[in-house]
Amino acid sequence: MVQHRWRCRLLSEDDLEGRSILTQVPGTPGPIVRGEGSRDSIDLLCGSCGRVLAKGIQTSLLTNVVLRCPCGAHNDTNLV
Numbered sequence: 001m002v003q004h005r006w007r008c009r010l011l012s013e014d015d016l017e018g019r020s021i022l023t024q025v026p027g028t029p030g031p032i033v034r035g036e037g038s039r040d041s042i043d044l045l046c047g048s049c050g051r052v053l054a055k056g057i058q059t060s061l062l063t064n065v066v067l068r069c070p071c072g073a074h075n076d077t078n079l080v
């Protein structure tokens, strides 16, 4: 099975208005979002540190969502 990986675009604080922000629960290893790993799913990596923030997800589920990495970076889940 082909696993696609996408390094997220980073957002500044000014870009966060009106977006849903998902944060990793402190003390958990992550990723923040875990999908079913179905055929067209991808992994989303932090655009700053490269950590896996979402694993095996359908990106259509995460439209307009921001993933806040434990490193402090805000990652855009829109694939642009």
Ligand SMILES: [Zn+2]
Pocket: 046, 047, 048, 049, 050, 051, 069, 070, 071, 072, 073
């Ligand atoms: Zn990071």
